[in-house]
Amino acid sequence: DTGVSQDPRHKITKRGQNVTFRCDPISEHNRLYWYRQTLGQGPEFLTYFQNEAQLEKSRLLSDRFSAERPKGSFSTLEIQRTEQGDSAMYLCASSLGRQTAVDTQYFGPGTRLTVL
Amino acid sequence: GENVEQHPSTLSVQEGDSAVIKCTYSDSASNYFPWYKQELGKRPQLIIDIRSNVGEKKDQRIAVTLNKTAKHFSLHITETQPEDSAVYFCAASRFAGNLIFGKGTKLSVKP
Numbered sequence: 165d166t167g168v169s170q171d172p173r174h175k176i177t178k179r180g181q182n183v184t185f186r187c188d189p190i191s192e193h194n195r196l197y198w199y200r201q202t203l204g205q206g207p208e209f210l211t212y213f214q215n216e217a218q219l220e221k222s223r224l225l226s227d228r229f230s231a232e233r234p235k236g237s238f239s240t241l242e243i244q245r246t247e248q249g250d251s252a253m254y255l256c257a258s259s260l261g262r263q264t265a266v267d268t269q270y271f272g273p274g275t276r277l278t279v280l
Numbered sequence: 281g282e283n284v285e286q287h288p289s290t291l292s293v294q295e296g297d298s299a300v301i302k303c304t305y306s307d308s309a310s311n312y313f314p315w316y317k318q319e320l321g322k323r324p325q326l327i328i329d330i331r332s333n334v335g336e337k338k339d340q341r342i343a344v345t346l347n348k349t350a351k352h353f354s355l356h357i358t359e360t361q362p363e364d365s366a367v368y369f370c371a372a373s374r375f376a377g378n379l380i381f382g383k384g385t386k387l388s389v390k391p
Contacts, residue, residue, distance in 0.1 A: 168323075197378060197379075199379075204383070204384070205383055205384070206284075206286075206369045206371070206381030206382055206383050206384050207324065207369070207379070207381050208381070209378040209379065209380070212378055220378065222378075255323070255324070262375070263375060266312060266329060266331060266375075267312070267375060268314070268326055268329065269314075269326075269379060270326070271316075271323040271324045271325070272323060273322070273323045274323060
């Protein structure tokens with residue numbers, strides 16, 4: 165499968181614990197996005213990377229959230245001191261990063277986080 | 281902030297009928313409008329998209345129209361089939377920017 169992959173697919177944790185998710189984008193895609201989706205809602209933007217540089221963060225991304233893309237390939241999203249309100253599906257997407265043309269974002273299967 | 285409104289939230293049609301979903305966006309600088317289909321428990325998948333310099337685009341049974349002046353865009357599905365049942369999301373963005381999604385429309389196609 166050459167699409168976007170995410171790991172783990174499901175994570176159950178207790179409130180206050182730290183969790184880390186991984187996203188592997190489509191090969192040669194320069195842009196990588198993180199979104200959060202809660203039940204009955206559309207995905208909400210969290211942050212994105214152009215290669216290894218984190219270019220934008222949403223106000224939804226509190227200081228408990230951190231994301232990295234150290235070598236411009238895979239990315240990790242860490243949530244520290246999880247809260248029940250963090251329970252959601254965390255989606256990763258990647259794109260070629262074309263600035264002046266259609267830049268289709270392809271989504272991964274998501275990581276479903278449940279905070280007890 | 282930037283916002284995308286989507287209507288209706290649920291839509292039920294008989295197989296073979298047409299379905300129309302409408303969205304409005306607030307950021308006048310948006311120039312890219314994709315539509316994603318998400319089946320239960322699966323990833324969002326792009327079904328069609330349109331750039332701001334085009335008023336209409338069609339791909340078999342699916343078409344999208346864009347009215348930049350009114351900041352409206354719509355998805356049209358003709359000859360609906362049970363396998364079209366899913367949640368559909370509209371989105372808007374600037375080129376190579378993050379997507380702002382609507383809240384989704386749950387489409388049910390009854391055989």
